[in-house]
Amino acid sequence: MQQRMKELNCVDVTPPDSPVTDDHTKTKRFLAKPDNNTKPLLDFMAFDGSNEFSSPNGSQDRRTYKNKYNDSVDSVSSAVQDSDQDLTIKSKGSVVRWHSFQKTKNRPNALAGQTVGSLTVGQLLVLRKFALLKLTAIMEWYCPTHRTGWNWELPKFMRKTKMPDPKDKTVFGVPLIANVQKYGSALPPFVQSAFRWPEDNALDHVGLFRKPGVKSQIQRLKQLAEADPEDVKFENHQAYDVADIMKQYFRVLPEALLTNELSESFVAIFQHVPVYLQKEAVHYTVLLLPDEHREALFALLDFLFRVSSRSNVNQMSASNLAVCLAPPATSHNRSSSLSPRRNHHQSSTASAATIGLPDSKQLGQNKAAHDCLLFLIKHYRQLFAMSDEIMSQCHFSYMDESIPISLVELGAEMGHDWRGYLNVCTSMLLKEAKDKNRGWMAVGSFENVDISYKKVGDGHPLRLWRVCTEVEAPPAEVLARILWERHVWDADLVSARVVAKMDARADLYQYAVAAMAPHPDKDYCVVRSWRTDLNRGGCAVVETSVEHPDAKQPAAGSVRGIVLASRYLIEPCGSGRPRVLHLSRVDTK
CATH class of the missing domain: 1.10.555.10 (Rho GTPase activation protein)
Structure with missing residues (x-):
C-alpha cells in the first residue's frame, strides 16, 4: 500500500x-x-x-x-x-x-x-x-x-x-497585511521597538504585563506612535506602560x-x-x-x-x-x-x-x-x-523546491549560455513594456507608485508584480543607483558585494537584507546584466538567482532567498522625468 x-x-x-x-x-x-x-x-x-x-x-x-x-x-x-x-x-x-x-x-x-x-x-x-x-x-x-x-x-x-x-490609522487597528505592504514586515516599527526596549531594559521588572501602566502615559505613547511610528522613544516611560501598549x-x-x-x-x-x-x-x-x-x-x-x-x-x-x-x-x-x-x-x-x-x-x-x-x-x-x-509524507516537485541552477547551466535548455538567457530576458522585458496593461490586474497606487500583478501559468505559484513611477533624474543616474547604490534606497540592506565581474555590462552580485527580528536575514545571489543603448537613451537591468562557487554561503541564521525574475526598464518620457518600470517575482521566504 x-x-x-x-x-x-x-x-x-x-x-x-x-x-x-x-x-x-x-x-x-x-x-x-x-x-x-x-x-x-x-x-x-x-x-x-x-x-x-x-x-x-x-x-x-x-x-x-x-x-x-x-x-x-x-x-x-x-x-x-x-x-x-x-x-x-x-x-x-x-x-x-x-x-x-x-x-x-x-x-x-x-x-x-x-x-x-x-x-x-x-x-x-x-x-x-x-x-x-x-x-x-x-x-x-x-x-x-x-x-x-x-x-x-x-x-x-x-x-x-x-x-x-485603514483610513486615518497608522498603527493601532491596522491589519497586519497593511503593515507588510507599507513596511515590508508584519509588525510596524513601533511594535518592533516595543519588543526590543523591554528586552534590553526591563526584563527584571516584577509583574511585567500583569501590573498596569499609567493610563495617561499609555495614551501619550499611542499618540506618538500614530504620529510617527518609526521614531518613538520609550526612555521616558515605565516598562509597564510599554507592556500595556503592546497588549492594546x-x-x-x-x-x-x-x-x-x-x-x-x-x-x-x-x-x-x-x-x-x-x-x-x-x-x-x-x-x-x-x-x-x-x-x-x-x-x-x-x-x-x-x-x-x-x-x-x-x-x-x-x-x-x-x-x-x-x-x-x-x-x-x-x-x-x-x-x-x-x-x-x-x-x-x-x-x-x-x-x-x-x-x-x-x-x-x-x-x-x-x-x-x-x-x-x-x-x-x-x-x-x-x-x-x-x-517525508510530502512530495515536492522541482518547481516546489525552486533550486537555482548554476551560472554555467543558465540558458542551457534554450541552447544558450548565461549571456543568451539574459539577452532573451531583456527582449521580453521590452515586449512586456510595449504590451502595457494587457493581462495586468491593478492593485492601486501608493505614494505615486502604480502597483499591479499578473498570473504566470508556468506552474510556479508566485505572481509577477509590476510597479511604475517617475523620478527626477536622468536614466544613467537611475541605472547607477539601482546597480551600485542599493544602500541609498534599501533601508534593510545588511551587506552587498560584487562576487565576480562577468564582462563590461554583467556581473555576479550578492546581497543580504534584514528581516523583522527574530526572523532570519535573507541572502540573495544573482547574475545581472544591463544595457544603456536603448531608444531615446533608455536603460534596462535584468537579474535572476544562480548558484556560484565564489558566492559565500548565507551567514549563520540567514536563509537564501530566490529571485525568479527582476527587471528594470528606465525610459525617458515627455515630462523630462524618466519612467521607471520594475517587474519582480521574488521568493522572500
Whole structure:
C-alpha cells in the first residue's frame, strides 16, 4: 500500500489512532496531491494581499465541526482542485521569461529541521494542504459528535488582491497585511521597538504585563506612535506602560493574531484533542495561519519566551504571561485583555447584573485559550520547525523546491549560455513594456507608485508584480543607483558585494537584507546584466538567482532567498522625468 501511495503521489490522511479504537474499526483515506500550487507572497513586491485564511465555508454555526468523515474528504479534494484550476502550464516560452529553474538531480539532502521561514513558497503550499487534511482528520475524530455543521475548505490563496484601507490609522487597528505592504514586515516599527526596549531594559521588572501602566502615559505613547511610528522613544516611560501598549495593539487588531477562524480551532484542540496529539494538531494549525499572522506570532512568542526565562526575577512565568496575553492573541474574550488589576477594578465597580459571572462553557474556553498560549510559548521553536515525519509524507516537485541552477547551466535548455538567457530576458522585458496593461490586474497606487500583478501559468505559484513611477533624474543616474547604490534606497540592506565581474555590462552580485527580528536575514545571489543603448537613451537591468562557487554561503541564521525574475526598464518620457518600470517575482521566504 505504501508503494502504491508513492506511485500515485498521495498523502496519508488517516485519522490518528484512538487509544480505545479496535484494529477492525481503523480506516484509511488518501488524497492525491495536485501538481500545481498557489501561495500568498511575503513582501511589498512579492505579497498577495488576499492572504486571509478561510477554512470554514461560511456556515452559520462556525463553532461546530462536521462529523461525516467521507463528506469532508470529498469536499477537501474538490477544494484542492478548485484552488488550482486556473494554473495551466503554458508554453516553454513563458517558462523562459519568468524563472530559470530546471529539473535536476541535485535535490536537497534533508528538509527536516528547517524552519517555516526557510521553505520556498511551493514547499509551504504543499505543507499547508497537507496540514489542512491532517488537522481535519484529527478534529473530526475527536470533537464531540453533537458538534455538526463545520465544513473545512482549502484556503483560496490566490484571490483578487485588495489594498486595505485603514483610513486615518497608522498603527493601532491596522491589519497586519497593511503593515507588510507599507513596511515590508508584519509588525510596524513601533511594535518592533516595543519588543526590543523591554528586552534590553526591563526584563527584571516584577509583574511585567500583569501590573498596569499609567493610563495617561499609555495614551501619550499611542499618540506618538500614530504620529510617527518609526521614531518613538520609550526612555521616558515605565516598562509597564510599554507592556500595556503592546497588549492594546494586539487587542485592537481587526483580525485576531491567531485569526478569528483559527482561534476556535486552537481552543478546541485544548478542549477535545488528547494530550499526546495536541502538539501535532497545534503544529498543523500554525501552518494554516496567514503568513503575516504567523510571522507576527513567532515574534511575539520569542519575546514572551525571553520574558519567561527571567521568571525567577520578574515573577512572570509562561503561565502568568498566558493569562495576560491569551485574550488579545485570540478572538475569544478580547475585550477583557486589560491588565488584570485594572480589569478587576472595573469589574468591582460595575453592576453584577450587567457583567454577570462566566458560565462553565466560558470558563472552559478561557482555560483552553490559556493552555493554548502557554503551550505556544513553551514549544514555539519546535512548532515553527519541520519534522522528518511531516516532510517525508510530502512530495515536492522541482518547481516546489525552486533550486537555482548554476551560472554555467543558465540558458542551457534554450541552447544558450548565461549571456543568451539574459539577452532573451531583456527582449521580453521590452515586449512586456510595449504590451502595457494587457493581462495586468491593478492593485492601486501608493505614494505615486502604480502597483499591479499578473498570473504566470508556468506552474510556479508566485505572481509577477509590476510597479511604475517617475523620478527626477536622468536614466544613467537611475541605472547607477539601482546597480551600485542599493544602500541609498534599501533601508534593510545588511551587506552587498560584487562576487565576480562577468564582462563590461554583467556581473555576479550578492546581497543580504534584514528581516523583522527574530526572523532570519535573507541572502540573495544573482547574475545581472544591463544595457544603456536603448531608444531615446533608455536603460534596462535584468537579474535572476544562480548558484556560484565564489558566492559565500548565507551567514549563520540567514536563509537564501530566490529571485525568479527582476527587471528594470528606465525610459525617458515627455515630462523630462524618466519612467521607471520594475517587474519582480521574488521568493522572500
